[in-house]
Amino acid sequence: MKGPKKTVSSAEVARLAGVSRSAVSRTFTPGAYVSEETRRRVLEAAEMLHYSPNAIARSLSKKSSGLVGIIASNLDNPFYAAMLAELSSQLQRHDYGILLLVADSPKLDTLIPKLLSYQVDGVILPAATLSSQMAVILQRSGRPVVLVNRYLRDEVVSSVSGDNVGGGRAVAELLVATGHRRIAFIAGQDDTSSSRDRQQGLAEGLARHGIAICARETGQFNHHQGAIAARQLLSRYPRPDAIFCANDVMAMGALEVAKVEFGLRVPEDLAIVGYDNSEQAGWPLHQLTTVDQHLGAMAREAVELLVDRLRTGHDGIEHRIVPATLVQRATTRRRPD
Amino acid sequence: MKGPKKTVSSAEVARLAGVSRSAVSRTFTPGAYVSEETRRRVLEAAEMLHYSPNAIARSLSKKSSGLVGIIASNLDNPFYAAMLAELSSQLQRHDYGILLLVADSPKLDTLIPKLLSYQVDGVILPAATLSSQMAVILQRSGRPVVLVNRYLRDEVVSSVSGDNVGGGRAVAELLVATGHRRIAFIAGQDDTSSSRDRQQGLAEGLARHGIAICARETGQFNHHQGAIAARQLLSRYPRPDAIFCANDVMAMGALEVAKVEFGLRVPEDLAIVGYDNSEQAGWPLHQLTTVDQHLGAMAREAVELLVDRLRTGHDGIEHRIVPATLVQRATTRRRPD
DNA sequence: TTAGCGTGTGCACACGCGTGCAGAGACATG
DNA sequence: CATGTCTCTGCACGCGTGTGCACACGCTAA
Secondary structure (H helix, E strand, O other), rough: OOOOOOOOOHHHHHHHHHOHHHOOOOOOOOOOOOOHHHHHHHHHHHHHOOOOOOOOHHHHHHHOOEEEEEEEOOOOOOHHHHHHHHHHHHHHHHOOEEEEEEOOOOOOHHHHHHHHHHHOOOOEEEEEOOOHHHHHHHHHOOOOOEEEEEOOOOOEEEEEEHHHHHHHHHHHHHHHOOOOOOOEEOOOOOOHHHHHHHHHHHHHHHHHOOOOEEEEEOOOOOOHHOOOHHHHHHHOOOOOEEEEEEEEEHHHHHHHHHHHHHOOOOOOOOEEEEEEEOHHHOOOOOOOOEEEHHHHHHHHHHHHHHHHHHHOOOOOOOOOOOOEEEEOOOOOOOOOO | OOOOOOHHHHHHHHHHHHHOOOHHHHHHOOOOOOOOOHHHHHHHHHHOOOOOOOOOHHHHHOOOOOOOEEEEEOOHHHHHHHHHHHHHHHHHHOOOOOEEOOOOOHHHHHHHHHHHOOOOOEEEEEEEEEEEEEEHHHHHHHHOOOEEEOOOOOOEEEEEEEEEEHHHHHHHHHHOOOOOOOOOOEEEEOOOOHHHHHHHHHHHHHOOOOOOEEEEEEEOHHHHHHHHHHHHOOOOOOOOOOOEEEOHHHHHHHHHHHHHHHOOOOOOOOEEEEEOOOOOOOOOHHOOOOOOOOHHHHHHHHHHHHHHHHHHHHOOOEEEEEOOOOEOOOOOOOOOO
């Protein structure tokens, strides 16, 4: 019970079982040539010694670690926390291990090489903003990379995203159909494709009815900045009669500001729409109308995309888009039939 | 640009630099004997070939992977999502890599051995409920383990937790001081030490004033079940005039039920207190009175505890307790002076 | 009997790296 | 010059595994 237990190797198992080390190795390698008798003796010896194969050594030998790197960020946003959980679960289902990097620190650029040094077989980046230098390094490593909920202008790396343009368009349709004309937008960060695309979708949808976005602020995808943006928007004259926020967290901030500070009735005086359909959005106190990105599907597609490339070894950039669904709740007026 | 780039090894760098492989190794090993001249040539050659040391091979050779396993769960709870982020950040600061396991799947028991097979140097478990069988396996592996926000009856593994008893007691004092007498409790899961201790603290604090907990329900630490529990409690007669919930998520569920379904004024008709001081608790719409566990401090202590054992190799069970702080907001009455 | 075949098995090398050890120089000291 | 010290370098082995290859063995067919 004291000291770091001496690690038991396949050699010792082999000795105890009276076979060669190869036999042990083959016993633990699915689909290898071992007689039933040998396998039995090996397993017995292994159990006795509490042997379990050393994945590090295996990785070295097979030149494949069975590890996938995930570069997570924005974990304070429930959407990305859930995304991480979902990605992990999917990867575990495919028997991959996960090397995690949390990228809120600005040291990201020194951390990615470290990730690669562990010979991860592939990398998934949900929502990370990737410096072009790191993109080059990842590219050069020759390992498949999948971006989730982001993409890069130069189509150099695969991605899975929600249909942000379509989602924005659906919001536009809903707002127009329920009688709104002065529609404002609260963006996330300007350099993210998701925020840009949602805005574009909104603009397109409105344009179809000859309407333009009446005002726009930036909320950095977080609650506090979202509230500030809403405060700005609601102080204008004429006041917007609807606000579309690039995510739920900001929408809840806007909702609070509208109710608490401006005493507005929602949706009578002001409609508010979010994006993500996070769990909180459905809570009775919010009842936020929002857009469901089908996070589970996105995670599944991302992992599938990656695993496919890992198994077949084929490389090829691919961009998948997961449809989005409008979820009507209590922060928008009822649609007339 | 095609195919998995051939991995470049230290031998090739050595050849290009005209030195031995040892020199290359030493150049990348802090505190090793290399002349300035050799180091320069090696670094130059390395840069030219885009060489970076293979951490897997290093791990095998050094018999230490530089990896720490984190077994996460309940990522849908903002508190644990933040905890994961904080733990990661702390570990990264200490230059450890993170092998992540998300344990919401019931397959946890098959996953832990896999984690160990990657030769993690240590393991951190926030909030995981550990089967006794896995506890044995972890124990046998001889690797340091730290439980966060949980502990085991048999003091066989180190832990860091918040002062749940103290927190519960503080809540009791507040509620009594603000005139409440019929105080109910919504528990998390019965088999978690954190929920039990918070309840115990509450009971102790109330007992000091000759009061007992008037009712109790279980909310599984999640929003939905929390709301159901609140519904039960508020349907009783006489109705409780205060509810203490074992975490914020359940408290928000209770808050909703109280306001929306029962039309109660908070805090006039009913006081509600949560636990965790999650970000959402502070949002204007909730303004939830709660207990701050000082998550950052907990993460720091946990990592420090682990890293200390990793560096010094000394083993020894230790239990640390991080003080909790009551955060008064709008869901409880103002304290009289 | 001999040749041929199919099934298991063990040998030996490879994977990429760290490091103890011995030894080569350079230099100072006696 | 002889000896010692100090700084660096390369050799060679070990870390624990996977696997190509040769080969042993038992059996069948000619």
